[in-house]
Amino acid sequence: MTNDILITKANRVLRIQLNRPDKKNALTGAMYDAMREAIAGSNDDAEVRVVFIHGQPDCFTAGNDLAEFQDLERMIRERPAMKFLETISTAVKPIVAAVNGSAVGIGTTLLLHCDLAYAGQGAKFQLPFASLGLCPEGSSSYALARMAGHVQAAELLMLGERFSAERALAIGLVNAVLPDGELMAHAEGRIAQLAAQPAGAIRATKALMRKWTAARVAEVLETESRLFGERLASPEFGEAARAFFEKRKPDFSRFE
Ligand code: COA
Numbered sequence: 485m486t487n488d489i490l491i492t493k494a495n496r497v498l499r500i501q502l503n504r505p506d507k508k509n510a511l512t513g514a515m516y517d518a519m520r521e522a523i524a525g526s527n528d529d530a531e532v533r534v535v536f537i538h539g540q541p542d543c544f545t546a547g548n549d550l551a552e553f554q555d556l557e558r559m560i561r562e563r564p565a566m567k568f569l570e571t572i573s574t575a576v577k578p579i580v581a582a583v584n585g586s587a588v589g590i591g592t593t594l595l596l597h598c599d600l601a602y603a604g605q606g607a608k609f610q611l612p613f614a615s616l617g618l619c620p621e622g623s624s625s626y627a628l629a630r631m632a633g634h635v636q637a638a639e640l641l642m643l644g645e646r647f648s649a650e651r652a653l654a655i656g657l658v659n660a661v662l663p664d665g666e667l668m669a670h671a672e673g674r675i676a677q678l679a680a681q682p683a684g685a686i687r688a689t690k691a692l693m694r695k696w697t698a699a700r701v702a703e704v705l706e707t708e709s710r711l712f713g714e715r716l717a718s719p720e721f722g723e724a725a726r727a728f729f730e731k732r733k734p735d736f737s738r739f740e
Contacts, residue, residue, distance in 0.1 A: 489518040496533040496679045498526045498577075508546035508586060509539050516564035520571045527576040533679040533686070535575065537598070538582040538668070544607070547589025550725050556716050565590060566709045569622055572597045573701055578678055578690055582671035583607045583649075584664055593622025595657055596631070599690060600678070602671045603649040604664035609657070615644035617720025617736070619711050626704040627697075631656045 488504040500522055502509040519537075526532040539545055548565060552558070572579065572594060581595055584604040592609045595601045603609075611628075613620050620628075620641050629637040632655035640647060640655075649661040662670045678686065715721055720739050727734035 486512070486514040486518050488512065488515050489522075491518065491522045493531060495676070496531060497536050497675055498522060498529075498532045498534070499536045499538075502537075502539040502543075502545050505540050505543065507549065508543050509591075510546040510549040511565070511590065512549045512552055513558075513562055513564035516568040520564075520568045523571050523575050523579075532577055533683050534675050535577050535579045536582070536671070536675055537579065537594070538671070539584065541584055541664070543585035544581075544583045544587040545591035546586055547591050547612075550728055553716055553721070554725055556713075559716060560713055563709070565621070566705065569594075569597070569705050569709075570702070573623065573705065574694075574698070576687060576690070578686055580671060580675050580678065582667050583609075583652075583658070584667055586610070588612060590622055592657070593620075593624045593628075596623060596627040599693075600671075600674055601658040602667060602674070603652055603658045603661050604667040605649050605661050606664050607649040607652070607661075608646045609649075609652050610644065610646045611640050612644040614642050616724040617718050617722075618715045618724075619708065621705075621708050621712050623701045623704045623708065625708055626700065628655075630697075 488502070490501040490503045492499045500519055502515070504510065504515065523535060526535050575597070578599040579597065581598045581601040583595070583601065584607055586608050587595070588610045589612060592611055611620070611624060624641065628641065636655055649658065652658045653661050660670070720736055723736060724734045
C-alpha cells in the first residue's frame with residue numbers, strides 16, 4: 485500500500501492520481517505496483533468503463549525514481565516498471581491521460597499505451613533515456629517511430645531534449661493542448677462522453693485497435709527491458725545518476 489498513488493472509483497471511472505509531489509511524482513516500485521493492480525482490476529470490473537491517469541496541477545511525473553534505479557539487483561528481481569507496462573499495454577478498458585507539467589521518461593512513454601491523452605499548454609515532455617546512458621523503454625523504440633516517423637522519434641530519443649505540448653500534438657502523442665487551467669475539465673468531459681458510449685462496443689474497438697500490434701509491442705517491451713537492465717549496470721548510467729543527485733552536468737567523456 486502507498487499513499488503516493490490515489491485510486492478512486494466514481495461515475496464508472498477509475499481514477500489513478502500520481503501523488504508524490506515532493507519528488508515530482510517520480511515513480512517507485514510501490515507506485516508501479518499500485519497502478520498495475522488498479523488497471524488489472526479494472527479489466528473485469530463492470531463498474532469501470534474508463535481509466536483516468538493524471539498527476540498534480542504542476543507535474544505529471546518525473547519518470548522512474550532514479551534512486552531506485554541504482555538498486556540494480558532489486559530492479560532485475562522485481563521488474564516493477566516492466567510489469568506495469570505489460571499491464572497497461574494489454575488493458576481492456578480505454579485509458580485517458582491528462583498531462584500537466586513535466587512528463588519525463590515513462591511519463592511520456594506510458595502515453596503510447598493510452599487511448600486518449602490531453603496536455604496543458606505548459607506541459608513538458610522528455611525522453612532522456614540516452615542522455616542518462618540508458619535506452620528506450622515502454623515500447624518507444626517501436627511505437628514512437630511508428631507514430632511520429634523515424635527522424636522525429638530518433639531526435640527525441642537520441643538527443644533527449646524536453647519538448648512542448650505543441651510538439652506532442654504534432655507527433656500524435658496527445659489529442660489536444662488546453663490552457664493549463666482547463667485541462668482537467670476538458671479531460672473529464674471527454675471521459676464522461678466515453679463512459680456514456682456502449683461499453684461493449686468500446687471494449688471491442690479498443691481490442692481491435694490494439695490487436696494488430698499487440699504481439700510486436702510485447703516483444704519490443706521484453707527486448708527493451710533486457711537491454712535497459714544491462715544499461716542500468718553501465719558506467720554511463722552510474723555517472724548520469726550520480727550527476728543528477730549531485731545537481732551537476734554528467735561527464736561522459738571518459739567512456740568509450
Ligand atoms: N527520481 C528521483 N528523484 C527525483 C526525480 C527522479 N526521477 N525527479 C525529481 N526528483 C526529486 C529531486 O531529486 C528533488 O528532490 P530534493 O528536493 O530532495 O532535492 C525533487 O524531486 C524536486 O526535483 P527538482 O529537480 O528540484 O524539480 P524541478 O522542478 O527543478 O525539475 C524535473 C523537475 C522533472 C524536470 C527534474 O526533477 C528532472 O529532470 N528529474 C529527473 C527526470 C529523469 O531523469 N527521470 C528518469 C527518466 S528514465
